[in-house]
Amino acid sequence: MHRTFPLADALSVTTPKMLSHRHMDGLYELLDHMTGQDLFTHQLGAAADACKPALIEQHPFLADLQPPDNADQADLLAWLVEAERVHGEQVTVQPLTNWGRRDPIEDACDQVGAERVFLPFATDAPDKIAIQANRQAAAEKLTNLKAALARLGDAARLAARQMPKPSPANGVNLDKPEPSS
Structure with missing residues (x-):
């Protein structure tokens, strides 16, 4: 083509x-x-x-x-x-x-x-065991990071639900801009 x-x-x-x-x-x-x-x-x-x-x-x-x-x-x-x-x-x-x-x-x-030619993740490398251990450690860190991010997301969603909604009753007027100081 x-x-x-x-x-x-x-x-x-x-x-x-x-x-x-x-x-x-x-x-x-x-x-x-x-x-x-x-x-x-x-x-x-x-x-x-x-x-x-x-x-x-x-x-x-x-x-x-x-x-x-x-x-x-x-x-x-x-x-x-x-x-x-x-x-x-x-x-x-x-x-x-x-x-x-x-x-x-x-x-x-x-x-x-x-x-x-250096191949850090080659499967036939002489230090294959060290490479596999590094991969396993990296996978564990990634799993822990994902879990921490999920907990952080849950906490953010909970905090957002607990925040009062803006309204004139709690002093926020949505129709007029705040005066600048």
Whole structure:
């Protein structure tokens, strides 16, 4: 299913510059759409590498549309405005057909080594007993907190029922505002 995206988002994938007006949000949204996956930050590079040729295939003009070298922020913005004038501010983007869902944990292990990927709640961790004890303690705290909140709610409802209703009989006139001092 195709979707429309700002040209600047597509250029953030097909050029070496971050041109999206929405910055990382624009990049995530485009790459998530194209891959059909909610990507993690460390997966963006591989996703962009896979999406760049598809974007150029879908919109061949992107192949030659490159910002000037050594352009400052003002020059980049001027270049982008001209590119949007010539090619339109939006492009229609189709998802990739050849992207296989990638596990973000496996990708992290592949990138930095499994020994450097910390998973605090992994079920196969060496200190599994400590993790389970921490989970149990957290569950008990959550149960106690829920009970305390329920008691607090009961006390608030009881106090509200016992409060006198505002009326002229107890000195509250609902028709006139109180004079300010």
